[in-house]
Amino acid sequence: MTDWTLAGCTGDPEAMYEDGAAAIAYNRRVCAACPIRAACLQRALDLREPWGMWGGLTPRERDDLLNPAPRRMAERNLKPCGTAAAARRHQRRGEPVCPPCRQAAACDKQERWPHQAAGHAASRSRRLEREKSAA
Ligand code: SF4
Numbered sequence: 001m002t003d004w005t006l007a008g009c010t011g012d013p014e015a016m017y018e019d020g021a022a023a024i025a026y027n028r029r030v031c032a033a034c035p036i037r038a039a040c041l042q043r044a045l046d047l048r049e050p051w052g053m054w055g056g057l058t059p060r061e062r063d064d065l066l067n068p069a070p071r072r073m074a075e076r077n078l079k080p081c082g083t084a085a086a087a088r089r090h091q092r093r094g095e096p097v098c099p100p101c102r103q104a105a106a107c108d109k110q111e112r113w114p115h116q117a118a119g120h121a122a123s124r125s126r127r128l129e130r131e132k133s134a135a
């Protein structure tokens with residue numbers, strides 16, 4: 001069994017979804033030092049996880065590992081807004097992600113990575129507490 005509490009990223013769960021060269025380079029270092037990196041990558045591959053960096057690889061790099069041809073063809077069958085696939089498409093195209101797509105993407109992430117969702121909830125409640133004590 002993988003002990004997900006060892007995940008190097010649980011302290012800052014949202015960070016693994018950030019784009020941009022600096023964030024990706026930083027996340028790669030976090031993953032490189034993570035004791036469950038291999039299991040994490042395997043899970044991301046098994047799930048065909050479309051979001052974020054897992055096991056040190058970006059979605060694009062994981063796609064390439066998985067032999068992307070059939071998947072890219074399937075994506076031409078465009079999904080409507082309010083689905084994770086449509087949210088991904090907005091991101092690929094550099095468009096703002098519309099609210100229904102944003103919500104679909106958030107549900108998608110939480111279903112796949114419960115430890116991340118837990119970390120997210122924890123960091124959100126810490127933030128709320130900070131805001132409350134600042135008010
Ligand atoms: S390998 Fe997976 S669990 Fe470990 S830090 Fe990277 S994304 Fe998090």
Ligand SMILES: [Zn+2]
Nearest residue numbers: 081082098101
């Ligand atoms: Zn949309």
